[in-house]
Amino acid sequence: MKYLLKNGTVVSGDQSEKMDVLIDGEKIVKVGCGIVSEDAQVIDVSGKLLFPGFIDGHTHFDLEVAGTVTADDFETGTRAALAGGTTMVVDFASQDKGGHTLKEGLEKWHKKADGKCSCDYSFHMSIVEWNEDTEREIQDMIREGITSFKLYMTYPAMIVDDCDLYKIIKKLNEYGCFAGVHCENAGVIDALIAEAKAEGRMGPENHPLVRPDTMEAEAVHRLLVIAGEAGAPVMVVHLTNKKAYEEIMEAREKGQKVYAETCPQYLLLEDSVYSRPDFEGAKFVCAPPIRKKEDQDCLWEALARGDIQTVATDQCSFTLAQKAMGKDDFTKIPGGLPGVQTRGSLLYTYGVREGRITKEQMCRLLSENAARLYGLYPRKGIIQEGSDADIVVFDPDKEDVISAKTHAYNTDNNPFEGFALHGGIDKVFLRGNLAVENGKVVMEKLGTYIPRGKKQI
Ligand code: DUC
Ligand code: ZN
Numbered sequence: 531m532k533y534l535l536k537n538g539t540v541v542s543g544d545q546s547e548k549m550d551v552l553i554d555g556e557k558i559v560k561v562g563c564g565i566v567s568e569d570a571q572v573i574d575v576s577g578k579l580l581f582p583g584f585i586d587g588h589t590h591f592d593l594e595v596a597g598t599v600t601a602d603d604f605e606t607g608t609r610a611a612l613a614g615g616t617t618m619v620v621d622f623a624s625q626d627k628g629g630h631t632l633k634e635g636l637e638k639w640h641k642k643a644d645g646k647c648s649c650d651y652s653f654h655m656s657i658v659e660w661n662e663d664t665e666r667e668i669q670d671m672i673r674e675g676i677t678s679f680k681l682y683m684t685y686p687a688m689i690v691d692d693c694d695l696y697k698i699i700k701k702l703n704e705y706g707c708f709a710g711v712h713c714e715n716a717g718v719i720d721a722l723i724a725e726a727k728a729e730g731r732m733g734p735e736n737h738p739l740v741r742p743d744t745m746e747a748e749a750v751h752r753l754l755v756i757a758g759e760a761g762a763p764v765m766v767v768h769l770t771n772k773k774a775y776e777e778i779m780e781a782r783e784k785g786q787k788v789y790a791e792t793c794p795q796y797l798l799l800e801d802s803v804y805s806r807p808d809f810e811g812a813k814f815v816c817a818p819p820i821r822k823k824e825d826q827d828c829l830w831e832a833l834a835r836g837d838i839q840t841v842a843t844d845q846c847s848f849t850l851a852q853k854a855m856g857k858d859d860f861t862k863i864p865g866g867l868p869g870v871q872t873r874g875s876l877l878y879t880y881g882v883r884e885g886r887i888t889k890e891q892m893c894r895l896l897s898e899n900a901a902r903l904y905g906l907y908p909r910k911g912i913i914q915e916g917s918d919a920d921i922v923v924f925d926p927d928k929e930d931v932i933s934a935k936t937h938a939y940n941t942d943n944n945p946f947e948g949f950a951l952h953g954g955i956d957k958v959f960l961r962g963n964l965a966v967e968n969g970k971v972v973m974e975k976l977g978t979y980i981p982r983g984k985k986q987i
Contacts, residue, residue: 531553531555531571531962531963531964532552532553532554532555532567532569532570532571533552533553533570533571533572533573533919533959533962533964534550534551534552534553534565534566534567534570534571534572534573535550535551535552535553535573535575535580535921535923536550536565536572536573536574536575536576537550537574537575537576538550538551538575538576538578538579538580538923539578539579539580540561540580540913541579541580541581541582541889541890541892541893541913542582542890542893542898542912542913543890543891543893543894543898543899543912544890545890546579546889546890548563549561549562549563550562550563550564550565551565551580551913551921552565552567552570553570553919553921553959553962554570554962555919555962556918556919556961556962557916557917557918557919557962558913558914558915558916558917558918558919558921559915560915561913561914561915573957575923575956575957577925577926577927578923578924578925578926578956579889579923579924579926580913580921580922580923580924581615581874581892581893581896581897581913581921581922581924582893582897582898582901582910582911582912582913582917582920582921582922583615583616583617583618583649583897583910583918583920583921583922583958583959583960584614584615584616584617584618584873584874584896584897584922585616585617585618585619585620585896585897585900585901585904585906585910585911586611586616586618586619586620586842586843586845586870586873586900587619587620587654587710587791587840587842587900587903587904588620588622588710588767588768588791588793588842588843588844588845589607589611589619589620589621589622589842589843589844589845589846589870590621590622590844590845590846590866591603591604591607591608591619591621591642591643591845592604592607592642592643593622593846595846595848595864595865595866596855596856596862596863596864596865597855597864598848598852598855598864600846600847600848600866601847601848601849601852601868601939601940601941602845602847602868602939602940602941603642603646603940604621604642604643604646604647604651605646605647605648605975606938606939606940607619607845607847607870607939607940608646608647608648608649608651608870608977609648609938609971609974610868610870610871610937610938610939611648611649611845611870611871612648612649612958612960612965612966612971612977613871613938613955613958613966613969613970613971614870614871614872614873614874614875614955615873615874615875615922615924615955615958615966616649616870616873616874617649617650617910617918617920617922617958617959617960617961618649618650618651618652618906618910618920618980619647619649619650619651619652619870620651620652620653620654620678620900620904621639621643621651621652621653621654622653622654622656622680623635623636623638623639623653623654623655623656623676624639624655624656624658624680624688625655625656625657625658625659625664626658627658627659627687627688628659629659630659631663631664631667632655632657632664632667632668632670632671633667633670635655635656636653636655636671636674636676639653640979643979644979645975646975646977647975647977647978648960648965648971648973648974648975648976648977649960649977650910650918650920650960650961650977650978650979650980651977651978651979651980652675652676652904652906652979652980652981652982653676654676654678654679654680654710655671655676655678655679655680656679656680656681656682656688657679657680657681657690657698657709658682658687658688658689658690659690660690660694660697660698665701668701668702668705668707669705672705672707674981675979675980675981675982675983676982677706677707677904677905677982677983677984677985678707678708678709678710678765678903678904678905678982678985679698679702679707679708679709679710680709680710680711680712680767681695681698681699681709681710681711681712682711682712683695683711683712683713683714683715683716683749683752683753684712684714684715684716684719684749684817685712685716686716688712689716692752692756695711695753695756696756696759696760699756699757699760699762699764700760700761700762702762703760703761703762703763706984706985707984707985708762708763708764708765708789708985709764709765710764710765710766710767710789710791711753711764711765711766711767712767712768712817713746713749713750713753713766713767713774713818714741714745714746714749714817714818715745715746715748715749715752718745718748719740719741719745722739722740722741722742722745723740723861725740726739726740727859727861732858732859732860733809733811733860734804734809734811734812734814734815734856734860734863735804735805735811736804736860737804737811737815737819737860737863738801738804738819738820738821740861741817741818741819743770743771743772743773743774743821743825744773746770746771746773746774746818747771747773747774747776747777750766750769750774750777750778751777753766754777754778754780754781754786754788757781757786757788758781758784758786763786763787763788763789764787764788764789765788765789765790765791765839765903766778766788766789766790766791767791767842767844768791768792768793768796768818768842768844769790769791769792769796769829769838770792770796770818770819770820770821770825770829771796771818771821771822771825771828771829772824772825772828775790775828775829775832775837778790778837779837789839789840789903789987790832790837790838790839791838791839791840791841791842792829792832792833792838792841793841793842793843793844793869794841794843794869794872794873794876794877794946795814795816795820795844795867795869795945796820796821796825796826796829797826797829797830797833797841797876797880797881798826798876798880798946798949799814799820799945799946800820800821800822800823800826801819801820801821801822803820803945804819804820809853809854809857812850812853812854812856812860812863813850813853813867813943813945814867814945815853815856815860815863815864815865815866816844816846816865816866816867817865830881830886830887833881833886833887833891833895834886834887834891836891836894838895839894839895839899839903839987840895840896840899840900840903841873841877841895841896842873842900843869843870843873844866844867844869845866845867845868845869845870846865846866846867846868847866847867847868847939847940847941848864848866848941849940849941849942849943850942850943852864853943867945868937868939868941868944868945869945869946871937871938871939872932872937872946872949872951873896874892874896874922874924874955875928875930875951875953875954875955876946876949876951877892877895877896878892878924878926878952878953878954879949879950879951879952879953882953883952883953897910897911897912898911898912899911899987902985902986902987903985903987904982904985905982905983905984905985905986906980906982906983907986909980910980918961918962919959919961919962920959920960920961921957921958921959922955922957922958923955923956923957923958923959924953924954924955924956925953925954925955925956926952926953927952927953928951928952928953928954928955928956928969929950929951929952929954930950930951930954931948931949931950931951932944932946932947932948932949932951933947933948934947938971954969955969956968956969960973960976960977961976961978963976
């Protein structure tokens with residue numbers, strides 16, 4: 531199928547320009563002014579912004595958490611993502627502890643995802659055990675198109691100690707790869723949980739108190755000292771707060787390569803949500819937790835300065851019934867929030883429209899930088915000749931209000947319930963297929979696994 535998008539504003543990380551875009555099959559074949567084509571279907575996109583398809587580098591679909599499984603699997607989750615302009619997700623596949631291989635983890639995630647996705651997809655690989663076999667497997671992963679990895683400094687089933695952290699990030703760097711790291715101090719958090727329980731503090735309002743910003747910042751600091759010693763780049767995923775941000779800036783001043791990612795919940799929600807009555811605070815339980823207004827302000831300013839490379843979602847959704855597993859004990863509430871459907875429109879509404887970031891920065895944060903970080907550029911992350919025809923036709927005048935009644939997730943709650951949106955998704959092209967029209971998914975399950983190359987950033 532051939533499409534000619536006429537009179538839209540093509541947004542890149544550097545500039546925005548009124549141009550036409552010609553799509554033939556899966557690719558963009560021409561970008562310029564006054565393009566004519568005799569056989570293309572012409573779509574007038576006057577007044578619309580054309581972004582390269584958004585890439586979400588942090589999702590958890592079909593994931594077992596706290597004795598349950600996320601409400602959204604790859605089918606419902608990628609459909610919601612596509613409706614929100616995300617044409618590619620990079621989900622977290624994981625090795626299991628107890629002598630299991632990375633290969634087994636990858637096969638497991640392919641089984642969860644293959645044939646079910648409505649947007650393109652790839653995986654990071656979480657390494658939870660390190661030995662000579664795992665080390666050898668890194669090259670197998672690279673051959674499979676997995677070039678980014680994940681390490682956890684918390685969670686018993688996932689945690690790696692400082693010794694392995696050092697060895698892994700050093701080895702990954704030798705192969706031109708890197709890890710995103712979940713930074714929280716596991717030991718002190720355990721102690722704070724024990725204190726809360728001993729005092730009979732069992733409600734969700736205790737969640738941010740046992741996972742304080744200081745213990746995220748401590749872990750970021752430790753990670754970056756270790757990474758400095760290893761001479762290796764690392765990424766701090768889901769950065770939430772000012773103290774942790776300052777640790778990143780300090781390491782960069784010393785010449786270290788540190789990438790950072792944050793998420794809409796840390797930009798737009800405050801920790802008072804955990805004190806909402808009737809157990810509503812449970813909806814917002816995620817790790818690290820939502821922080822304070824001054825942290826939000828710090829993150830927005832960091833986005834504007836380009837100090838944070840990407841805004842992902844950490845999508846990990848649960849129903850209220852699942853959240854109620856922790857009714858009498860907040861530590862049993864499965865952690866995570868949905869977010870893939872509204873990342874673009876929230877960043878536009880509360881970032882671009884409010885003058886905190888430009889639309890070009892939005893393009894970098896949602897698409898271009900993720901493509902560069904995860905070895906997808908310029909196949910993805912840019913609207914140019916030869917790139918995949920992944921295009922978001924964004925309507926800056928579209929008005930909406932986020933609600934669990936109308937969202938596409940398989941959940942009955944939305945952390946952004948009631949948030950007004952000024953600007954939203956009109957159409958989405960996924961590799962040349964007009965898969966979303968008027969904000970609704972009209973073509974499903976066209977997503978394909980995308981093997982990735984090495985980072986270009
Ligand atoms: N944090 C969550 O809240 N859920 C899933 C994984 C994570 O790091
Ligand atoms: Zn996560």
